[in-house]
Amino acid sequence: MATTGSRIAAIAAVLMALAACGGSATPTAQTDVGITSTEILLGNTNALSGAAAAYGTISNAENAYFTYVNNNGGINGRHITLKILDDVYNPANTVPLTKQLVEQDKVFAMFSGLGTQTQTSVRDYLNGQKVPQLFVATGATTWGADYSKNTYTLGWQPPYQGESRIYAKDITTNHTSAKIGVLYQNDDYGQDYLKGLTDGLGSSASTMIVDKETYDVTAATPAAQLSKLKAAGADTLFLFTTPGFTIKSLATVTALHWEPAIYLNSVSNPQVYMGIAKKAGAALKNVTSVGYIKDPTDPQWDADAGMKLYKQAIANCTNCNVNDGFNIYGVAVAYTMVDVLKQAGSNMTRANVLNIAANQLNETNPFLLPGVVVKTTSSDHFPIMQEQVITWNGTGWTLQGTLINERGTLK
Amino acid sequence: MLQRIRTAPPRYWLVVVVVLFFAGFPTVISSFQAGQWALALILAIAIMGLNILVGYSGQLSLGHGAFMAFGAYASAILAHRYKMDYLVTIPIAGLLTGMVGFLFGVPALRLSALYLALATFALAVVMPSLIKRPVGLTGGVQGISLPPVVVPQLAKDGFTMLTGSAMTSDQWVYYVTFAYALVLFWLAWNLVRHRAGRAMRAIRDGEVAAAASGINISGYKTLAFGISALYAGIAGSLLGLATGYISPDTFPVSLSIQLLVGAVVGGLASIPGPLLGGIFAYFLPIESNQWVPTQTWIPSQIVATVVKAGPAVTYGVVLILLMIFAPNGIVGLATAGYNRLRRRLRGAADRESGHIPPDPQTV
């Protein structure tokens, strides 16, 4: 392994030298693979087709923001090219496609690859090749927690565990007698959320959580599980579910004549899903969630500069629905990427960009809720750790209290 | 020996050319491309397994991806938990999967073709959920990350001597896959020419007649299932080696459909068919997704359509069109074309008496 590493390093050095000779505008400026005097080449894999294709729009939104930046002068004279490949959400595709982007297309870095299993499948490879795997589009806690083992990999969005710790905090301060029932998807996504909740509740978790049920993505409806949770006497329901199952769950809860306090995870809280749930018969009473990103459908941001910028940027994508929460997510993470590249200035090397992204981020992102800071330090590699509790008011989300900072709680 | 070489029919020479081509290929393409071709060969191996089952024994499986999953997990668990050398686990995984396939073949005997198709399809759909249990063994949805591939010194030295450049792990995986493909295709070729293969085909073409001529129908049908699963198991195991990570999402139902497409495209009941089918099934979605957008002459609307529709639409169209117009796949078309050409060359006089081989269509 050591020999492989040194050989790759040697190759990288040669390539670096070549790129430096051929591409750079000023002799002192440093560049790397994927950087020419006019271009920064980034690679991305996403589910553009297949069952998870609802996420595919994220890549298009990112590209739309890069186009916006390119049209306004680019980054120190260079424009960003994002090469997007479709892995159909299957790790067996992600591996060769990522190798293609790295070895054939020679991208500077991988950016915002989608999916936990898919991105896990290429983490070892990218770290071995010393190619930055920046701002993966998944909230699994492992990206920040296992940073020390994978120093080329970085997440972006708030980790699921951090989010459910915020719910735990809300429970332990405002609802100390809650009897909690949890419905969670039987995968790392659901388990991450459950762990955050259990850790956050601490010693009272075992008494407060009266029942927890799982479902598989192949299930028709979660009706059976919800009946059990109701029968277990829960008066507070946690939904750690994907949008489709959240909507079905919300409708089923109402159908069961059950009126628990409902906490639902941020993945499922965009207004469009709440609207569908309402049409499907959900009463949507007493629903709590958290947010960190501005919702394009929320009228309170109509005059907001960030929202205006979002709408301007997303106009570069002809097929993007401006109201889709995934699109403002894409634009927001692309903003962070641009920010990092701008900071790298003339020292456009993988090492420098990675160092800025992993250790020196301190950014106010106009697409995130006011006060949220995208931040990394040498000891903290979870870029976003602030979220705000929101409650459903019948037609939209109302921000409650102030931002809750979970920074430092996850290791 | 020399005599044999001199009289060898042209197709033997074709085999030699193909083998030499695949042996030398990685020295002229990039390491990453060698990795891609390894994946295509892996599909070809699994498709050969499917071909033995569907093409030669006449039993339909729509769930061969599930057998690949079993093989991949058998290898990964042996390598990850029991710290075995991954290369050692490949044949073990193949044999284990073969045994499972053999056992699956027993109830399959009682099923009509239609019901077998239904049951295997259900298996393919359920498999990703099944893999999630028991979590301690399979890693659940998190899957199993495999240790990095280590290229043996001998292979490294040999490759450097031949090409002057160092061997990458992808190139090593390619050669491992190539070796397995070579052996397994050779075994399949022997199988179908000899007693077992003849028996299977007799069963396929008519069980009553086969039974009347004393063929052990259940024995050969379950044997075909076992062998077929063995191929799929080895392919799955090699897939783990090539990708370094397996999880339930690695084995969606679309994998089984991809295998079926490959089998049908190449041509059922043929030996070169699965090779062509594997290459087609692997590269079709990649190329349609990547090559089409680079072509400026294609209207952007069509480009967007192809990209957004993904492989599903193409696979569906290919399956339907082939079944209607070319049920014997590429090999069937090529054979028909070759025969027609030969007949034409022989002249019209021969045409009347020219014996047209029976239609090898099996499905």
Place this chain on the structure above:
Amino acid sequence: MQEFLQQIVSGIASGGIFASLALALVLIYNAMGLVNFAQGEMAMLATFIAFTLVDHGVSYWIAFPVTLVVAFAGGILVQRIVIRPVERAPILTLVIVTLGLATLVNGVAGFIFGYVPRSFPSPFSAQTVNLLGAFVSYRDLGVIGVSTVVLLLIYLLLQRTTIGLTMRAAAHHPEASRLLGVHVSWMLALGWGLASAVGAVSGIMVAPILLLEPNMMQTIIIYAFAAAVLGGIESPLGAVVGGLIVGVTVNLAGAYIPFVGGDLQLAVALAIIITVLVIKPNGLFGRPSVRRV
């Protein structure tokens, strides 16, 4: 006890969903001795047609029959274009063609409509009724009620009308029927049209519960297979009874067998399929089947 009852009632509700699609499978089987792997996808596409109509302001009660007519015509069209060229080919060919059709329709729907789940209106209220302490929504009851009506109609068609009898005869004895002057191929087309329309009814009924998206039927079709196989694949009554049994079994197994839990419910359906096929291939209500070679 009350929870047990609720599990059974919820199971019956899902069973209605499985039964409604299984009925379409049974129709095709009766028409040509084939299981249509694309049945669920065709139902999904028909539901999207209804969705598009309703979305453009067409009244539900107009959109519903219009969709049925479109689905009927679509089924006939599919049979004429895709199935007819291979209709005398071995069963393997037919199965592969319907699987190709399933893949194609799923991909096309995903391409046109995207994968974001959509709500779909229902004529039945989302309100629930209390049955001895267990709750069931009018929507769930509606699915079961409509399935029962469809079942009766199919029964009447197959057993009591000339056209139904001719259809079955054409399926089981194509040569004899041909000699008697029956247009066998058109009988098959009719079967496809009817099955497609029944599938559309299923899709329209279940979409409000499952949410409309291209993969809506992907796992439901497996449960529907289990229902049809359990009931006896040529029996419409079997499809409905089988559907209800599968729904309840899957729910109870999920709730009370810890190993199954919420995770392996689909595996229970697979187990039902394999067990029935091996032990009693004709299912509960099926007669010894005519094997199509």
